[in-house]
Amino acid sequence: MAKWGQGDPRWIVEERADATNVNNWHWTERDASKWSRERLTQLLSDIDVEDDRGQCKICEVKEISGEASASNRKAKLIFFYEWDIKLEWKGTLKDCETELTGTVAIPNLSDENSSSDVDINISTKKATPESNILREVMKKKGVPIIRQKIEEYIKALQMEFCQGMILPSKSQGNPPVNADSAKKAVAKPPESKTKENGLSSTREMKNLSLGVKIESGKLELTEEFRCEAAELYMVFTDASRVQAFTQAQASMKTEAGGSFTMLDGNISGEYVTLEPHSKIVMKWRFKSWPPAHHSLVTMNFKQTSDGTELTLKQNGIPCADLERTRHGWNSVFFQRIKGMFGYGASLF
Numbered sequence: 535m536a537k538w539g540q541g542d543p544r545w546i547v548e549e550r551a552d553a554t555n556v557n558n559w560h561w562t563e564r565d566a567s568k569w570s571r572e573r574l575t576q577l578l579s580d581i582d583v584e585d586d587r588g589q590c591k592i593c594e595v596k597e598i599s600g601e602a603s604a605s606n607r608k609a610k611l612i613f614f615y616e617w618d619i620k621l622e623w624k625g626t627l628k629d630c631e632t633e634l635t636g637t638v639a640i641p642n643l644s645d646e647n648s649s650s651d652v653d654i655n656i657s658t659k660k661a662t663p664e665s666n667i668l669r670e671v672m673k674k675k676g677v678p679i680i681r682q683k684i685e686e687y688i689k690a691l692q693m694e695f696c697q698g699m700i701l702p703s704k705s706q707g708n709p710p711v712n713a714d715s716a717k718k719a720v721a722k723p724p725e726s727k728t729k730e731n732g733l734s735s736t737r738e739m740k741n742l743s744l745g746v747k748i749e750s751g752k753l754e755l756t757e758e759f760r761c762e763a764a765e766l767y768m769v770f771t772d773a774s775r776v777q778a779f780t781q782a783q784a785s786m787k788t789e790a791g792g793s794f795t796m797l798d799g800n801i802s803g804e805y806v807t808l809e810p811h812s813k814i815v816m817k818w819r820f821k822s823w824p825p826a827h828h829s830l831v832t833m834n835f836k837q838t839s840d841g842t843e844l845t846l847k848q849n850g851i852p853c854a855d856l857e858r859t860r861h862g863w864n865s866v867f868f869q870r871i872k873g874m875f876g877y878g879a880s881l882f
Contacts (some may be wrong), residue, residue, distance in 0.1 A: 566602040566695050570615060573690055574598055577683040578621055583676040588668050590625030590676060592638065600643075604695035613692055616644040616858065618865070623676070625668045634658065634665045636672070638680065641866060646822045646858065649685040651800060655781045748824060751856050752849040757868045759844060759877040763837040764811040766844065769871055770833065771814065779874040780866065797866075803828060811835060820859075823852060829859075841877075844868075 574595070581592040602615035621638035636658040643652050656672045658665035759766050769775045776784040776796055786794040788808060795802045800821050807815035812835050817828040829850035836843040851859050872878030 563603050563605045564695055566604055566613075566615070566691060567600075569694065570602040570617070570687070570691060571598050574617065574619065574687055577687055578619070578680070581676070581679055581683070583623075583625075583672055583679065585671055585675050586628065588625055588627040588630075588671055590623050590668055590672050592621050592623045592676070592680075594622040596620040596622050596637070602691065604691070611692075613688075613695070614645055615688075615691065616861075619643060623672060625671070627664055627667060630664070632664070634660070634662075634668050636665065636669060638672070638676075640680070640684075642862075643684060644858065646820065646855075647800070649681050649688065651798075651821075652681065652684055653782060653797065654680055748827060749853050750829070750850045751853050752847070752851060753856060753860050754848075755846045755860070755863055755868075757844045757846075757864075758838075758841055759872065760841040761875070761877040763835040763842045765875075766842045766871075766877070767811045767814070767835055769875065771808070775875075779870040803831075806830075818848070820855065823855070827852070 575598065578592060578595055583590040583592075597620040598617060599619075600615070600617035602613075602617070605612040605614065617640070619638075619640040621640075622635065623638060624633055624635045626633055636656065639653075639655040639657070641653055641655070654677045656669050656676070658669050769779070771786060771788045773784045773786045776786070780797055782796070782798045782800075784794070784796045786792070788794075788805065790805055790808060792805045793802070794805065794816070801818065802821070803816050803818040805814070805816050807813060814831075814833040816831050818831045819828045827850070829848050832847045834845045836845070846863060848859065
């Protein structure tokens with residue numbers, strides 16, 4: 535044990551009267567999930583939308599799944615939130631009493647995206663000319679209002695949970711740290727030599743030529759689709775089909791070395807290998823990742839007696855984004871593909 539006055543200044547409890555989180559060095563966290571659900575429900579309920587074609591109203595928050603938290607590390611506030619939200623709307627056209635209904639899906643409200651980058655997908659329960667007109671009303675007039683409400687939520691979250699996160703330290707009259715002991719206390723942390731749960735240290739990434747070297751991990755997913763391998767391969771390589779199930783802009787130059795973008799540019803990359811109907815290898819990145827960093831995605835399509843087995847392996851995912859990436863493949867890609875093209879039903 536170090537003598538009094540010779541230890542690491544971050545741990546000297548005399549810095550604070552209550553001996554709690556000295557100099558705000560340690561990680562502290564507050565759960566903001568319950569508060570966020572209540573706040574989002576309040577903000578996204580009873581929204582009126584109208585133009586000269588008709589009027590709509592978001593009448594119910596059907597589902598809010600996810601989590602949120604506020605953290606303090608080294609006197610810096612970090613806000614984490616990730617939400618999948620489903621709303622229900624109803625409306626009528628001008629001079630018409632027939633009520634039409636639809637849904638609003640917000641699948642990627644997270645700290646990784648600004649309010650302007652969040653996907654807001656508008657759909658109708660019945661595809662009719664009248665309902666499509668109201669869908670356009672919701673897209674043109676309703677989406678900007680929803681983005682404004684999302685921005686209000688983000689600001690409210692930061693205001694609500696910043697209070698009490700940064701604790702008072704020596705600047706409030708507590709005894710100062712001995713300057714000589716502070717100099718001696720600084721030590722270089724040891725490099726990690728372990729590898730757990732698919733996570734690798736920065737040192738182990740030296741030979742991975744995917745961009746900048748950061749602490750990263752990997753994931754492997756297997757999914758069954760009730761379709762031919764050739765059909766599923768086309769879903770991932772044809773821009774019009776990608777736009778259909780993501781409801782967002784996509785562009786693809788399907789050749790080795792060709793570039794691609796998906797989800798309005800939030801995902802981008804380059805094709806490394808394309809083996810028609812059997813294999814795709816690509817460099818792949820989120821827009822929010824550090825500049826020049828790509829992961830490597832390998833997709834293998836195996837024809838089975840009753841459909842296609844897709845095996846996906848992805849290496850080089852920033853550790854903080856492992857779960858978000860896993861969730862994205864499962865919900866934004868796999869489940870939407872099954873729903874859009876009917877590949878979840880029996881093939882025969």
